[in-house]
Amino acid sequence: MADSTGNGTPLLDELEKGPWPSFVKEIKSMAEDNKMSQDLLGQLEKSYRDKTGYWKHGGIVGVMGYGGGVIGRYSFLAEEYPNVAHFHTLRINQPSGWFYTADALRALCDVWERHGSGLTNMHGSTGDIVFLGTKTDELEPTFAELTKHGFDLGGSGSDMRTPSCCVGPARCEWACYDTLHITNDLTHHFQDELHRPAFPYKFKVKCAGCPNDCVASIARADMSIIGTWRDEIQIDQDEVKKYVESGIDIHRDIYANCPTRCIEWDGKELKIDNSNCVRCMQCINAMPKALRPGKDRGATILIGSKAPIVEGALLSSVLIPFIKIEPPYEEIKDLIERIWDVWGEHGKNRERVGEFIQRVGLGNFLEEIDLEPHPDMVAHPRENPYIFYEEYYEEGEEEEEEE
Amino acid sequence: MADSTGNGTPLLDELEKGPWPSFVKEIKSMAEDNKMSQDLLGQLEKSYRDKTGYWKHGGIVGVMGYGGGVIGRYSFLAEEYPNVAHFHTLRINQPSGWFYTADALRALCDVWERHGSGLTNMHGSTGDIVFLGTKTDELEPTFAELTKHGFDLGGSGSDMRTPSCCVGPARCEWACYDTLHITNDLTHHFQDELHRPAFPYKFKVKCAGCPNDCVASIARADMSIIGTWRDEIQIDQDEVKKYVESGIDIHRDIYANCPTRCIEWDGKELKIDNSNCVRCMQCINAMPKALRPGKDRGATILIGSKAPIVEGALLSSVLIPFIKIEPPYEEIKDLIERIWDVWGEHGKNRERVGEFIQRVGLGNFLEEIDLEPHPDMVAHPRENPYIFYEEYYEEGEEEEEEE
Amino acid sequence: MAAGTERKTDIGPPNYEQFLAPVIKKNYGQWKYHEVLRPGVMVHVAESGDKLYTVRAGSPRLLSIKTLRKFADLADKYCDGYLRFTSRNNVEFLLTDEAKIDPLIEELRELGHPVGGIGNAISSIVHTQGWVHCHSAATDASGIVKAVMDDLCQYFTDTKLPGKLRIALACCLNMCGAVHCSDIAILGVHRRPPRVDHSTLSKLCEIPSVVASCPTAAIRPATVEGKPSVEVDEERCMFCANCFSVCPSMPLNDPLNDGVSIWVGGKVSNARTEPMFSKLAIPYLPNNPPRWPEVVQAVRRIVEVWAAGAKKYERMGEFINRIGWKRFFELTGIEFSKEHIDDFKHAGLTYKRSAQLRH
Amino acid sequence: MAAGTERKTDIGPPNYEQFLAPVIKKNYGQWKYHEVLRPGVMVHVAESGDKLYTVRAGSPRLLSIKTLRKFADLADKYCDGYLRFTSRNNVEFLLTDEAKIDPLIEELRELGHPVGGIGNAISSIVHTQGWVHCHSAATDASGIVKAVMDDLCQYFTDTKLPGKLRIALACCLNMCGAVHCSDIAILGVHRRPPRVDHSTLSKLCEIPSVVASCPTAAIRPATVEGKPSVEVDEERCMFCANCFSVCPSMPLNDPLNDGVSIWVGGKVSNARTEPMFSKLAIPYLPNNPPRWPEVVQAVRRIVEVWAAGAKKYERMGEFINRIGWKRFFELTGIEFSKEHIDDFKHAGLTYKRSAQLRH
Numbered sequence A, B: 001m002a003d004s005t006g007n008g009t010p011l012l013d014e015l016e017k018g019p020w021p022s023f024v025k026e027i028k029s030m031a032e033d034n035k036m037s038q039d040l041l042g043q044l045e046k047s048y049r050d051k052t053g054y055w056k057h058g059g060i061v062g063v064m065g066y067g068g069g070v071i072g073r074y075s076f077l078a079e080e081y082p083n084v085a086h087f088h089t090l091r092i093n094q095p096s097g098w099f100y101t102a103d104a105l106r107a108l109c110d111v112w113e114r115h116g117s118g119l120t121n122m123h124g125s126t127g128d129i130v131f132l133g134t135k136t137d138e139l140e141p142t143f144a145e146l147t148k149h150g151f152d153l154g155g156s157g158s159d160m161r162t163p164s165c166c167v168g169p170a171r172c173e174w175a176c177y178d179t180l181h182i183t184n185d186l187t188h189h190f191q192d193e194l195h196r197p198a199f200p201y202k203f204k205v206k207c208a209g210c211p212n213d214c215v216a217s218i219a220r221a222d223m224s225i226i227g228t229w230r231d232e233i234q235i236d237q238d239e240v241k242k243y244v245e246s247g248i249d250i251h252r253d254i255y256a257n258c259p260t261r262c263i264e265w266d267g268k269e270l271k272i273d274n275s276n277c278v279r280c281m282q283c284i285n286a287m288p289k290a291l292r293p294g295k296d297r298g299a300t301i302l303i304g305s306k307a308p309i310v311e312g313a314l315l316s317s318v319l320i321p322f323i324k325i326e327p328p329y330e331e332i333k334d335l336i337e338r339i340w341d342v343w344g345e346h347g348k349n350r351e352r353v354g355e356f357i358q359r360v361g362l363g364n365f366l367e368e369i370d371l372e373p374h375p376d377m378v379a380h381p382r383e384n385p386y387i388f389y390e391e392y393y394e395e396g397e398e399e400e401e402e403e
Numbered sequence C, D: 001m002a003a004g005t006e007r008k009t010d011i012g013p014p015n016y017e018q019f020l021a022p023v024i025k026k027n028y029g030q031w032k033y034h035e036v037l038r039p040g041v042m043v044h045v046a047e048s049g050d051k052l053y054t055v056r057a058g059s060p061r062l063l064s065i066k067t068l069r070k071f072a073d074l075a076d077k078y079c080d081g082y083l084r085f086t087s088r089n090n091v092e093f094l095l096t097d098e099a100k101i102d103p104l105i106e107e108l109r110e111l112g113h114p115v116g117g118i119g120n121a122i123s124s125i126v127h128t129q130g131w132v133h134c135h136s137a138a139t140d141a142s143g144i145v146k147a148v149m150d151d152l153c154q155y156f157t158d159t160k161l162p163g164k165l166r167i168a169l170a171c172c173l174n175m176c177g178a179v180h181c182s183d184i185a186i187l188g189v190h191r192r193p194p195r196v197d198h199s200t201l202s203k204l205c206e207i208p209s210v211v212a213s214c215p216t217a218a219i220r221p222a223t224v225e226g227k228p229s230v231e232v233d234e235e236r237c238m239f240c241a242n243c244f245s246v247c248p249s250m251p252l253n254d255p256l257n258d259g260v261s262i263w264v265g266g267k268v269s270n271a272r273t274e275p276m277f278s279k280l281a282i283p284y285l286p287n288n289p290p291r292w293p294e295v296v297q298a299v300r301r302i303v304e305v306w307a308a309g310a311k312k313y314e315r316m317g318e319f320i321n322r323i324g325w326k327r328f329f330e331l332t333g334i335e336f337s338k339e340h341i342d343d344f345k346h347a348g349l350t351y352k353r354s355a356q357l358r359h
């Protein structure tokens, strides 16, 4: 029996069956020669039996000079499972686009074999490499070995979180800017903000190369950078015809799915009214050989998405309708800093920037970060008549003006 | 000069010009032989000069035994314009559908000539005949003469307001129920609630014969009764063809305007997927000779619309997706009374029923008025995870259940 | 009232049936279809084959009994005495004899009542009391309506618009004109916080109700010159006048600052799209009586942009949704400003939460 | 760490460029189009004509270093050492030699990693820690994911679905799995108010922060057994656990009442429709480890209803919007209940405010 108490894991064993790869097999295979994994298995079996978790609430622990990157974790069942009495995770900043070489991967494995449970998440929900569980006194040695191999910790707590991005220009024909480069650049530029929590709450950045948003940035990032274009969709009419011949029904599959119905097809030529195209990607997705984003590319910057706690979930909302994304990204860095300044000063504790904007009002927020209001920032103008006109005439003033 | 001060009305005179009928002409023509109208003209000219109104805030005044139907009004400029020192309006309950005979109209005119300004609104925004301005001691005599001619006062204050309805079956081919009959019936049935304010706030009822909603019930009534049908749209295929011949483009004008795109046209036959038709009326509106609502008719009952003060404007929301509307309307009267009971007991002062429902939650409200939840009541189920599960197991309970 | 006569109450409105023309009674609920014959004239054809002609004429709504009597005379002359008013305050003459339509229209024209408003037209402007009768008004109602309709009258007597266009006016945020769902809404606005009349407040008003009336919690109890009263935090006031509704000592009327805002894109019908609220187009235009030229011009501009760009049937809001708000602001030349961005309770839900944009 | 070695900090992540295959470096930003060749295999063709083959394999996300080393070996053997992971935690092998695809897939299969998830398929379930690592979990994460994916594996290895289907799981309302915009979301829920540990609260937590943490103001300061603590008004608690996030003495974990809710119809992409939140389908299913049969069955039923009814490309939410929620509840056999009706802050905006209904 792989679990330390020797009681067996009849419940977890059930999860070794079936066609999908089994996390139980993963834990068991480590449990063969790693005590932490053994105790994890034991405690988890008990959780399955009792229908509850046995981990204690948080705990501040970390590596020297860093405020984030480690999630402290202690067991309620330390006596029964002493090897997971401490079971902290390390968040390790992934390379942009989650690209690896076999050697880099092996290096990570070697470090973790020496210092932890040997279990990982590839990757965590934010994008980090997650080293799943070790003792407090293994944190520094792990960190030292990681940096030796060129890896550093990611974010946790009230800091900038590890930015992430879609595969972008590395493998995707639709990338409207270099998602990998800017992600790496911003991450390096803001190392201090990533490692030393000093914000009201977490701040996540995600970069998607086009409106398909393969990194879910609009739902999961305080700042979402989503590629788009300003000019016309590139059309190869011959390829359109080939799609039609091979069975695509332009009316049903393309026209009827276009949100603004700005596509026309007379059987010979596909016409797009680009002034009314909202860059949704659908027609391009459906006919990748025939259609491509325009050539004048950049991104829309949106702000403020998050999970529901506490005021309800938010999607990011438009902050900059269109911007060119080019190194050294000064304009964007500057924008980010202006946002942090205002939110840092006026944000409440545990108030995400999206909630902050709702509280102070987008109009006021724009003034503070020095951006002009633009109709693209709203789904529609206000419906309620409660306008804060900011000035009014005092008696006598009007006459003065007329002089 | 028609105004009493003899200073002339140079500003108002400007509004006698132009092709649209002029309210100034109306006032002036009365001012020739009615002192109230004369002073109204004078005070209004002064308002135009000074860019402000000169009426005082409210004032409780009325006819014996009634709590509503009269809006008290006093002038700030009583010295200058003594004949509008009091200038109360009477709200007179219109006949359903705003139908009159010439004689009935003349009778109303005669009453108002004897007792008031001779000015009216045909009609007020809620639907009443508005007698615009008279003195306190003319109220009772006016009322006596009105009842003699078969007219009674409408609502004002925190009562049921004068119900109103579209022209319905009297002249419209789309009426899905008898809007005039039910409006008249409900008005008579609830006379007490109409004349003696006892609610937290006003309660308006409006009846529209079909989803075109020609009486704006969904925006302006605490209870909106909107005709609809359950079976299939009636199609006359020959007439469809005639419309096509005369220039209707089925794709552009009909299919593309159908909210659920549930219409098909193969050049010969128009097909409607009635299971997906949302009864919007568009195709019927566009081809009234070819299409008609189904035969199994009734109404959707919606609740809670209002103007923005204070929590923001509301449209009515679905309370009963479909109901047959047939005399003596017991089910509907009963529903209305259940609503009034709950709102009357728990509503705050000046809280409309729509605001009340938002405050206590639609789910709780339904329980109180004894209606089952139905998916048609919501645009979509909840998005936030903050569910009030109303019960939980105590230790030991579960085992008990299993025994 | 003569003594001895019993005082009648609660008799309710007269039964509408007595006011229905015989052709209506006969074909009640049996109408088959209708056709718009020309501007302001339509015919309803019954299953029985009977025909009912309607002639619709514009009205200022504020009508003297003299004019009403003229309508009665016309009804007698052309319609066997039957007429009605519409939910937008137009008057409708109900004829069975087609030949009488022309002479009726001629007489109406002479009386100064244009015939139209049916079909793809602008109908009368639903509106309110304004300076004619209300204490709350931030602007007049009838005056603006007259000036705007003078300017747009052609769209009433024609049916050349893409679809229906409904304009409404309310003279204060109470919105008795129910402007909140109109293609174009003209709304009187105050822009100066209430000026508290400390000398009368404690006599006329209940201080806790006054404090509770304010949706932004701008009102605090305070003792002023020894008297219990209230204080307004002007920064928080958005001029809703709800405090004034419950307390006469909190007037917001102010000749220098009162004026008009313009809203667009609301609708009520369920046709094609669901009902929609109107949205802010122009936050403020001055009160400029007697003819409010700025308002007239702004409304015309919006109507023209819509008339030129909308597809058949397309209401204002549907048109704007199709072209996008950015383009609406470009085409009308209206500036987009901070005021357009919602900052009330549900503001966050109006932010653009997608990357679907026109560039 | 050997003395004398300088401690390195703030070096940031390794530069991704060193991990890019030569074919990627050469054609970086120059891809022309792609094609899905078969389930789990696609090719990207560059302007240069170069081709890059991707083989995507499913992963439990929780991976031991032993498995990772096997991936590394496969990458060396078939891909010159290059591989990546996806935003949904699958592993992708990047090949230039088409001939190596089959043997690679064969080896992956032997290792127990099905190939698929590309195109119109279900991809891996984005998920979280659950009982494996988190203190907050109302359910396990990996266990449900395994059970559900075992059941749906066919939809991963096929591309027979109408469009993409994204499932996510989060083990508590913090939603680290970002389930709020998923086609199907599985969400762990607590259903019993926090049980206050009065003996530790004043030591471990700041009472004002605890009180302030509650969005429904259910928490009041109170003195219990002589100690400062807090009291919970259970009627007002909706089990968000935000109090527990700021204070360990307010645990909500409860074996009897914890469980799972199911949500549907969210999406993230801007394709066709704007991004949407997931909506409640099933308020509560019990925790039934190890294989949560109720959850597995409910998810399958929803997937099947969608798969049978959706048009090409149509995501779950788009499908439901087309057929209407009433029909969704009918087709899935799920009962519509009070819990489905929103009663939080913006609840009123979710009521059906139109007469556009299917009857």
Ligand code: SRM
Binding pocket: A058, A071, A073, A089, A091, A121, A123, A124, A125, A126, A127, A128, A129, A130, A154, A155, A162, A202, A204, A219, A220, A221, A305, A306, A307, A308, A309, A310, A352, D127, D128, D129, D133, D134, D135, D136, D174, D175, D176, D177, D178, D245
């Ligand atoms: C490890 C990870 C889940 C995973 O299995 O992948 C995770 C785990 C935790 N999250 Fe998370 N979050 C993780 C990604 C997310 C995401 C997804 C994302 O980033 O795209 C979200 C939703 C998006 C967002 O940011 O809103 C997320 C929203 C939260 C929240 C709610 C925050 C909010 O504003 O609504 C909390 C609660 C908190 O911050 O107090 C939270 C708190 C936590 C804590 C620290 C528990 C706590 O209350 O202190 C969890 C530690 C678990 C553990 O013991 O390991 N976690 N958390 C993810 C980070 C891995 C990584 O770095 O790659």
Ligand code: SRM
Binding pocket: B058, B071, B073, B089, B091, B121, B123, B124, B125, B126, B127, B128, B129, B130, B154, B155, B162, B202, B204, B219, B220, B221, B305, B306, B307, B308, B309, B310, B352, C127, C128, C129, C133, C134, C135, C136, C174, C175, C176, C177, C178, C245
């Ligand atoms: C006369 C009329 C306007 C008109 O010119 O037609 C009118 C006039 C007044 N309304 Fe109104 N309302 C009138 C229809 C409406 C409508 C439209 C409707 O009924 O379809 C609305 C919007 C719909 C609604 O009910 O929400 C309306 C929403 C208000 C409100 C805001 C109520 C709210 O809950 O938001 C107030 C303020 C109040 O109740 O304190 C209000 C208050 C008033 C008062 C009584 C002023 C006040 O604050 O005390 C106005 C008296 C003016 C006067 O001196 O004559 N009036 N009021 C309408 C009634 C005539 C009739 O009986 O036919």
Ligand code: SRM
Binding pocket: B097, B165, B166, B167, B168, B171, B172, B173, B174, B212, B213, B214, B215, B216, B285, B286, C034, C085, C086, C087, C088, C089, C090, C117, C118, C119, C120, C123, C124, C126, C163, C164, C166, C181, C182, C183, C266, C267, C268, C269, C270, C271, C313, C315
């Ligand atoms: C007479 C009147 C009912 C009444 O009881 O008084 C009426 C009568 C008719 N309406 Fe209406 N509607 C009347 C107010 C309304 C209103 C209410 C309002 O404007 O405040 C609406 C909702 C407007 C909105 O959405 O904001 C209304 C939305 C419609 C529609 C839907 C239009 C649309 O495309 O959105 C139709 C269908 C159509 O026009 O094809 C319609 C169609 C009709 C028809 C054709 C019905 C019929 O078959 O008889 C009638 C003549 C049409 C016309 O005027 O063009 N009626 N109609 C009202 C005339 C008001 C006026 O004087 O102008």
Ligand code: SRM
Binding pocket: A097, A165, A166, A167, A168, A171, A172, A173, A174, A212, A213, A214, A215, A216, A285, A286, D034, D085, D086, D087, D088, D089, D090, D117, D118, D119, D120, D123, D124, D126, D163, D164, D166, D181, D182, D183, D266, D267, D268, D269, D270, D271, D313, D315
């Ligand atoms: C590899 C990956 C990016 C990465 O950096 O890791 C990726 C890669 C591609 N995505 Fe994606 N998407 C990836 C996650 C996503 C996500 C994020 C997520 O699922 O959390 C989304 C948003 C999902 C949502 O809306 O909830 C996403 C929405 C799309 C769409 C839009 C689909 C739609 O109809 O809504 C397309 C277009 C398409 O499929 O035609 C797309 C298309 C593509 C293309 C075809 C782009 C290309 O030309 O290379 C790539 C292969 C498609 C495929 O997997 O079927 N990708 N894609 C991610 C693979 C995850 C996985 O292992 O399954």
Ligand code: SF4
Binding pocket: A166, A167, A168, A169, A172, A173, A174, A175, A176, A208, A209, A210, A211, A212, A213, A214, A215
């Ligand atoms: S977001 Fe766009 S650019 Fe990035 S991988 Fe997806 S489809 Fe390609």
Ligand code: SF4
Binding pocket: A257, A258, A259, A260, A261, A262, A263, A272, A276, A277, A278, A279, A280, A281, A282, A283, A284, D272
């Ligand atoms: S990208 Fe979207 S909006 Fe633009 S033309 Fe294609 S389908 Fe239409």
Ligand code: SF4
Binding pocket: B166, B167, B168, B169, B172, B173, B174, B175, B176, B208, B209, B210, B211, B212, B213, B214, B215
């Ligand atoms: S609401 Fe319908 S039934 Fe009533 S008049 Fe308008 S179109 Fe006719």
Ligand code: SF4
Binding pocket: B257, B258, B259, B260, B261, B262, B263, B272, B276, B277, B278, B279, B280, B281, B282, B283, B284, C272
């Ligand atoms: S009534 Fe409306 S939803 Fe129904 S078929 Fe006609 S256009 Fe479509």
Ligand code: SF4
Binding pocket: C128, C129, C130, C134, C135, C136, C137, C138, C170, C171, C172, C173, C174, C175, C176, C177
């Ligand atoms: S809208 Fe305001 S000012 Fe106009 S009548 Fe109504 S309450 Fe009076």
Ligand code: SF4
Binding pocket: C193, C194, C213, C214, C215, C216, C217, C218, C219, C232, C236, C237, C238, C239, C240, C241, C242, C243, C244, C252
């Ligand atoms: S006008 Fe409205 S916001 Fe201003 S003080 Fe009065 S109630 Fe408050």
Ligand code: SF4
Binding pocket: D128, D129, D130, D134, D135, D136, D137, D138, D170, D171, D172, D173, D174, D175, D176, D177
């Ligand atoms: S969703 Fe909740 S329980 Fe799961 S990892 Fe995140 S914080 Fe922990």
Ligand code: SF4
Binding pocket: D193, D194, D213, D214, D215, D216, D217, D218, D219, D232, D236, D237, D238, D239, D240, D241, D242, D243, D244, D252
């Ligand atoms: S779980 Fe949420 S609602 Fe319940 S007491 Fe805690 S913070 Fe309040």
